[in-house]
Structures are given as C-alpha cells and as structure tokens.
Amino acid sequence: MKKRVVITGMGVVSPIGTGLETFWENVKKGKCGISPIESFDTTDYSVKLAGEVKDFNPVDYMEKKEAKRQDRYSQFAVVASDLAVKDSGLDIENVDSNRFGVIVGSAVGGIHTIEKEHEKLLTKGPNRVSTFFIPMMLSNIASGLVAIKYKAKAVNFSTVTACATGANAIGESFRKIQNGECDVMITGGAEAAITPCSIAGFTALTTLSTTTDANRASIPFDKERSGFVMGEGAGILVLEDYDHAVNRGAKIYAEVVGYGATCDAYHMTSPDPNSEGASKSMENAIKDADIEPQDIGYINAHGTSTLYNDKFETQAIKKIFSDYAKEVPISSTKSMTGHLLGAAGAVEAIVCAKALEDSYIPATINHKVSDPDLGLNFVPNVGINKEIGYALSNAFGFGGHNATLVIKRYIKNS
CATH class of the missing domain: 3.40.47.10 (Thiolase/Chalcone synthase)
Structure with missing residues (x-):
C-alpha cells in the first residue's frame, strides 16, 4: 500500500523575501521583485534587469568560514533548508537517519565560483585557484551539504533538469516516501545564476527580456511578453510520511498526491x-x-x-x-x-x-x-x-x- 506524503516544513529565499511568512505575504500583495542588476556592471549588456535576492548575508545564518566554502547557490539551499526544518519542528535526533533523505537540485550549480576562479586562473595563474573550487562548483554539493548538516543518510542526489529541476526533486522525493523507502525528505531547488557569463549566455539565446521597465519585463501570458527575467533563490520543502508526521504532532500544510x-x-x-x-x-x-x-x-x-x-x-x-x-x-x-x-x-x-x-x-x-x-x-x-x-x-x-x-x-x- 502506498504511503501518504505530506508537507510539514517550507523555507524560501527569493527576490520578494526570505522566510515563508514574508514570501507569502509579498505574493499576496503582488510584490514585484524585478529591479536593475546590482551584482555586476551591466553597461555593455542589453539585459539590465533581474530578480536578485537583496541584502542576503550568509553570515547571518552560518559561520563565516562555512559561508566562504560555499557558492551562493549552496548558501541559498542551506539557508532555505534550515528555515524549512525549523518550520517543520523536526527533532533531528529522533529521526531515523537511515530513512532520512535529501534531494536538492540546481540547474546551473556553482557558476559564481566558476567565473571567479576562472578569472583568477587567467590573471594570477593556476596555483592561485582555490582548494575548494571543485566542491563549490558542483551542482550536487548543495544536496550533500544539507545531508551533512542534518545527518540524513538515506538517498541523496541532485536533480539537474534545467527549469524542471525543483519540481523533479520534489516528485522523486515524493516517490521515495510513497514507496516506503524513507520517512522524511528534504527537497527542492536552489539557483544563483545572475552572473556576467550566465546573463550573456542567456542573452545570446535571445530568451531574456531587454526592457528596462521592471513592470513590463516578466509579464507571463501578456501579448507584449518578450522574454523571461532571471531570478535567484531557493525553495525547500520537508516531506514526510503521513503517519510519521501525525505521530510527532507535526503541522501539516498540504499533501503531495501526484x-x-x-x-x-x-x-x-x-x-x-x-x-x-x-x-x-x-x-x-x-x-x-x-x-x-x-x-x-x-x-x-x-x-x-x-x-x-x-x-x-x-x-x-x-x-x-x-x-x-x-x-x-x-x-x-x-x-x-x-x-x-x-x-x-x-x-x-x-x-x-x-x-x-x-x-x-x-x-x-x-x-x-x-x-x-x-x-x-x-x-x-x-x-x-x-x-x-x-x-x-x-x-x-x-x-x-x-x-x-x-x-x-x-x-x-x-
């Protein structure tokens, strides 16, 4: 018999707010998170706008040493996971680590790190490339970092299916619980691809909007739509076997059923x-x-x-x-x-x-x-x-x- 799968925790880092309550209130208000790109100089770029996460300081959530060893996308994933786990009320010590899994994906992975270290290679030579370059740029490392943080020893992998990544991660996690392999899954997606090379690449594909009007840039289903606007952030959910959640008195937001x-x-x-x-x-x-x-x-x-x-x-x-x-x-x-x-x-x-x-x-x-x-x-x-x-x-x-x-x-x- 297939298990019921429920959502007991959610964490968000987004252009319209960090934390579930702030994010949802801004969704209800219809807040627009699109604005001029601040993370790099766009003088030579035809694309000027993005959905950046403003005022995000990773050391507000983790030790400075830990933050320095993570790409921005991983920082988003770890922070959103922490928010989701806290929201769920899970007592990690009482979760069977061998039935506790993580599937967190990223389409692009650590492109901030790739661009930074490549620039270092060209200007300062190969001996100056960071010891942490490889683990920081991997698109699966966020999932690994989350598992390490919570001692989750069951299934762990990263979905990489471009813009379907986060949904695939949730769907595959749903299956793991539904089929009785896991009791708890931390799952979702993280992305931080607002970088010079990434924006240039998507611009070359002619997929990004080049308008400078933030209120006419990301306009889905509008006749005047002209391309998407890059955003960044993370969405993480805690999924649980229904009986597991009920037995610990968890708050249940909704059920994943399909x-x-x-x-x-x-x-x-x-x-x-x-x-x-x-x-x-x-x-x-x-x-x-x-x-x-x-x-x-x-x-x-x-x-x-x-x-x-x-x-x-x-x-x-x-x-x-x-x-x-x-x-x-x-x-x-x-x-x-x-x-x-x-x-x-x-x-x-x-x-x-x-x-x-x-x-x-x-x-x-x-x-x-x-x-x-x-x-x-x-x-x-x-x-x-x-x-x-x-x-x-x-x-x-x-x-x-x-x-x-x-x-x-x-x-x-x-």
Whole structure:
C-alpha cells in the first residue's frame, strides 16, 4: 500500500523575501521583485534587469568560514533548508537517519565560483585557484551539504533538469516516501545564476527580456511578453510520511498526491509545438493523484514570459482540461519573482501549498495586454480568495524536461 506524503516544513529565499511568512505575504500583495542588476556592471549588456535576492548575508545564518566554502547557490539551499526544518519542528535526533533523505537540485550549480576562479586562473595563474573550487562548483554539493548538516543518510542526489529541476526533486522525493523507502525528505531547488557569463549566455539565446521597465519585463501570458527575467533563490520543502508526521504532532500544510515527468524529445531549447510532453506530464500527474482534471482548482503555470513557452503551455492546458480550461484559475508567480531556473518548480510548489492552506489564488501581476491567442483565466493583477481542493504546478526545462506536481488541501483526520 502506498504511503501518504505530506508537507510539514517550507523555507524560501527569493527576490520578494526570505522566510515563508514574508514570501507569502509579498505574493499576496503582488510584490514585484524585478529591479536593475546590482551584482555586476551591466553597461555593455542589453539585459539590465533581474530578480536578485537583496541584502542576503550568509553570515547571518552560518559561520563565516562555512559561508566562504560555499557558492551562493549552496548558501541559498542551506539557508532555505534550515528555515524549512525549523518550520517543520523536526527533532533531528529522533529521526531515523537511515530513512532520512535529501534531494536538492540546481540547474546551473556553482557558476559564481566558476567565473571567479576562472578569472583568477587567467590573471594570477593556476596555483592561485582555490582548494575548494571543485566542491563549490558542483551542482550536487548543495544536496550533500544539507545531508551533512542534518545527518540524513538515506538517498541523496541532485536533480539537474534545467527549469524542471525543483519540481523533479520534489516528485522523486515524493516517490521515495510513497514507496516506503524513507520517512522524511528534504527537497527542492536552489539557483544563483545572475552572473556576467550566465546573463550573456542567456542573452545570446535571445530568451531574456531587454526592457528596462521592471513592470513590463516578466509579464507571463501578456501579448507584449518578450522574454523571461532571471531570478535567484531557493525553495525547500520537508516531506514526510503521513503517519510519521501525525505521530510527532507535526503541522501539516498540504499533501503531495501526484507527479508526472516526461520529455519532449524534440529540441535543445524550444518546447514541442504540439505540446505533447507538457500535456502528458499533466495528464500523468492528475492520473497519479487519482482525480479528474475538473478537480484541479488552481494551476501555477510554468509561465516564463517567453513567446513560445506561454503559447505552448496554454495549448497543453487546453488539451488536458478541454472546456474547463477557460474556468480554472491559472497564474504565473514568475511575474513577481522572475524565473528562478532550477529553484522555480520548488518555490512554485510552495506557492501551491500556501494557496491551498490559505484559500488564496495568487495573481499574475503586471498583466496589461491580453493575448487573444491564449484566452484563459490568468488571474490578472488581483488574487482571488477561494477555497480549493487541488493545485497543479508545472515546470518545464531546456532539453525537453517536463515535470508536474499535484498538491492536495489537507483536511485533518481525512
């Protein structure tokens, strides 16, 4: 018999706030976290805006020595994990370490460290490259650091599926508990890719918005959308076996009940124009949850603000939801945070869990010009107070990776 899987802790580091309470309040307020890039000089760049995490000082959360040995993305992951574990109320000493796992992913990994150490190599020579260069740049090291911190000795790996990374991490963690392999999982994604080389690379792909108007940059499903806005941060969840959580008297936010994962097998960067992979991912997740499409009360869309993603994701939603597609509320919180790449799916799963708990559907902010080719309910500018039973979250990535999660409202003793 498959185990029930519940969410008992959540931690966020994001452009609109660090900590679950601050983050969620700013989601409800429709705060825009997009602003001019401050972390490097953009004089020679056509891209000027990003969703940076402002005023983040790792030594507020960890020893200075520890912080110096971690890339920025790992710092985000470790801090968000600490917030999630504290939020969960877990007594680590009373958790069976051999049934306690970690799956934390990152699409890009330690690119801050790579660029810094490469510059050092060119200007000062190979003997000046840091002893910690290799462990700091690895995209799996955040997952390892979290496991070390909490003595989690069960499964540990890092999903690396571009912008589907965080959702895949949660889905794979869900399976580990559902299948009885683990009692507790720390899972999610972290990213810190607002760097000169990364921004230049995504600019070369013509995927980033070049507007200088922060309120018209990340505008998912808007007819005037022109590219996504890079964001950074981390979203971490504590998932638990239902009985394990109940026996220790844990607060339960929501249940993870469905997971779908597919591949377009179509193109390196473009989504499949037939939307087969994306629609199948949603179909599989809904089937896994043992519900019907009409049971979904809210969709947190991948919604990147690129021409093709928003068009093809809308097409996929119409395929799966048929006439109900026009009724179901759909929003993209990337309109607030920008696109957190490997952390996006995890942060957005947290949005879904809070939407279920708080009976509140977030808006797609800064929506001004409706696109008649899309024509769905994208919850423009103002959120909705509404009790919902199930939320669906999409995450799609370069390479054709698709991941979908279905999260259920938790009703005590149900």
